[in-house]
Amino acid sequence: MSRRSRDANLAEKAKSLLLGRLAGQIDHSPHFLCPEGFKHEKNESKVKSAVPACKRIYDSIQKVFSNESSSLILTGIRGIGKSYLIDKVLKRLKDERRQFRLVRLNGCIQSDEVVAKVEIDRQLNEYTNSHPLIIILDEFENFATDKQHLLYNLFDSSTSFNMYGSAVFTIGITTRMNVIELLEKRVRSRFSHEQVHLERDIDNKGFLNKWNDAVKKSFTYGFVREYLQDLYYQQVDIREIVTFSDCCLRLMGYREFFDEDLLREVCSIYTLNSQNCLLQDLTTLELSILIAADRIYSLFVGEPFTFEMVFNEYKKFFSKHSSLEMFAKSVVLKSYEKLFDLEILTIADGSTVNNVPKEYHPMKLTVPHEDIERVVADLIDCPTEVKQWVNSLPTQ
Template identity: 35%
Template sequence: MLSFLFKVKISAMSKRKSKESSSANGECISQVQRILRERFCHHHATGKPFGIEHQYRHLLELLKRTTVHGESNSALIIGPRGSGKTMLLNHVLKELMEIKQIRENLLEVHLNGLLQTNDKVALKEITRQLHLENVVGDKVFGSFAENLAFLLEALRKGDRTSSCPVLFILDEFDLFVHHKNQTLLYNLFDISQSAQTPVTVIGLTCRQDILELLEKRVKSRFSHRQIYLMNSFDFKQYIKIFKEQLSLPAEFLDESFAQKWNNNVQHLSEDKTVQDMLQNLFHYSKDLRSLHLLLMLALSNVTVHHPLITASDLHEASKQYRMDSKANIVHGLSVLEICLIIAMKHLNDVYEGEPFNFQMVYNEFQKFMQRKAHCMYNFEKPVVMKAFEHLLQLELVKPIERPSVRAQREYLLMKLLLDNNQIMDALQAYPNCPTDVKQWATSSLSWL
C-alpha cells in the first residue's frame, strides 16, 4: 500500500515538473519569436556591419558632430533596395544611444515619403514627433518656414550648445522632391546651414540621380555629403551574417536555452545542405531582406514541441520563398478558367505571342469542347465571358490598350501574363484536373 502511494506521489511530482518545464519552454519560445521577428522586420542592429566599415565611421562621426558638438549637417545615404541603408543608420544610432549625454538630449524625427505626401502632412508629423502640439495650439503662421522655425525655437534651452540637437531622417527621400517647390527640403537644408539650432538631415534613397532632381536653391543649401552603399560582402561573410541574424543575445532570459539555440545555429551554418541552399539564395539576391524573409519563414515552424530550427525547416522555407505567386493563383481557379488559360496558351503558341481577344479564346475553347464534349459541361457564352473577366480581375490577363467607351468587350486585345512553364507547373499541382484538359494543355498543336 505504501509502495503504491509512493508511486502515485512520484507520478504527481513528475507531472508537475513536466508542466513547469513546458511553461518555461513556452516562455522561451515566445521570447525567441519576439526578438527575432523584431530583428527581421525592423532591421534592428546586431553585431558590426559587413563591408561598410568606412561608411559606418563616416556617418557616426557626422552624427557625433551634431549630437556632441552642436554642428549642423546634411547627408544622403544612397544605395539599391536591400543594400542596408536602414540597417547602417540603426547601427550608428544604437552606438550613439549608448552615450548618456546623447541619449538624454537627441531628438529624432522620422519622415517617410510614402506617408508624408505633402508639406502640410509632414509638418503635422514633425509637430507630433517633437511633442509640440500644445505649444503650437491654434497659432496661425504666415509660411511653412515660419512654422518650422517656431517649432525648433520651442526646443531651445538657451544658447546653441545647450539646445536639443534634432535629427531628421527622411526615408524614400526622392519622393519629397515632388512636393510643391520642394519647400520642406529647402527649409530643412537652410536650417542645417544656419547656426541657430543643431540640426542634421539624413536622406535615404535608391535614386542614383537624386541630386539632379533637386532645385538649384535646394541643392545650394545641401552639404553634398553622399554615402554610397553596395552589397560588397562575399559568401563567407554572408554565412556570418546568417549566424548573427539567427543567434540569440547574451542577455536572453534563459542562458542554457540560448546556449543550446546558438549551438544549433552554429551547426546549421556548417551543414553542407544548408550552405548550398544559402549559396543559391546568395547568387539569386544579396539583398539581406531576402535572407530575413527566409529566416522568418523558418522561424514560423518553431514551437514548444519543435524548439529548434532544423535544416529541413530552412529547405521548406526556401521552397516557400521561391514559390510562384501567379502559379498559386491558378491552383484556385475553376476548370472553366483553366481551360480559357490553356486556350490562350495555344493562341500564343500559334500566333507567336501576338495579342488576342475574348472571341478568339472562346472559339478555341469551343473547338476543344466539340472534340471532348463528354468530359465537361457545355457552358453558355455569357458564363465563359464572366470567367474571362475574373481572369482579368486577377491580373492573369492584361488589356493591351485602355478600353474606349464604344469598344466591344469581346474584341479588346489582351495579353496573357503567364508563361508556358508556369501554366504546366500549375496544372501538375491542380487537384482533380480532368485528364482531357491536361492532355489538351500538353498538346503541341492547337485544336484548329
C-alpha cells in the same frame, strides 16, 4: 505539476522571450549586421561598406557641433540597415555625451510638407534648449516632390539657422540612387553633396559562425542551403532572414531544436511557387479557355486577343472531339471573366476598354506557355485530348 508539463512551460517561456527579442530587432536590423563602435572585427561585419560609412557620417556630423549646417544623403537598398547605421552613430554621439536635438520624419507618413512641418514642430516642442539639431528624413525621395520648400529651408544654412536657432544637420535616407537628380536646382546647389552609399557584400562563412551548434547543423541540409543561396542571389533584404527565423521559432511546437522536418516545412512556406498554385486550382473548362488563349497568343506573337477569338478556337477544338463536353457560350464567358479576375488575363497595354463590349476587350496573357504545359501535364482528372491539345502546335 509533472516534469514534462513543466518542461513544456519552460520551453514556451523561452520561445516567447526569443520571439520578443526578434520582434524588437525587426525595426533595427539585427546586431550581427554592423560592428559595435565601428571596429572592424573579423566575424562581425557583413556589410563591408558599413564601417567607412559609419565613419563618414560620424565625421560629417561633427560639423554641426562647430555650428556649421550641413547635409548628407545615405542610399542603399531596402533592408540593408541604413536606419540601423544612423542609430549606431546617434548612439555613439549619446555615449560621448554630445548635446543635440533630434527630429525624425518618414516620407511615407509625413507625406506632404505641411504635415512634415507640423510634425517637426511637435517633436521640437519636446526640447527646451537650443542645441544643434539633427533631422533625419526617412524615405527621402518623398520629400523631393513639388516645391521642395522644406528641403530648401533645411539645406540653406542661413535660413535654417534663423528657423531653428542652431545649426542643422540633415540626413536623407533613401533607396533611390538617383535621388539628387530629383532635387530642384536651387535646392541642389545648397545641398552639401555628400552622399554615402551602403553596399551589401555578405561573407557567408562568418554569417554561419554566429549561429549556435543546433542551428549550424540545420545549414547542412541541402534544401536550407538552396533556399539561402537563392535568397543571397536574388534578394538582399536582411528582413527576410529575420522573419525566416521568426517563422522557424513559431512553427517549432515542442521541438527542442531546429530539425529537418521543421526546416523543410518553413522552407516550403518560403519557397512556395505561387505562380503555379493559381493554375492548379482551375477547372477543366477554365484550363481549356486558357489553352485556347495561349494558342492564339503564341500564333500572333504578342498581339492582343478578344474573347470571341478565344471562343472560336475553343469551339474549333471541341467540335472536333465529340467525346468532350462543350459548354454554352455564356458559361464560357463567365469562366473567362474569372480568369480575368485572377489576373491571369489582363487588358493589353495601351488599349482602352471604354465603349467596347466585353467580348471584344483586347487581352493579353500573363502566364508563360511553359507554366501551362507543366500544370496540365501534372493534373490527374484532365481529359487526355486536352493534354494533347497543349502540346500540339497552333496553326492558322
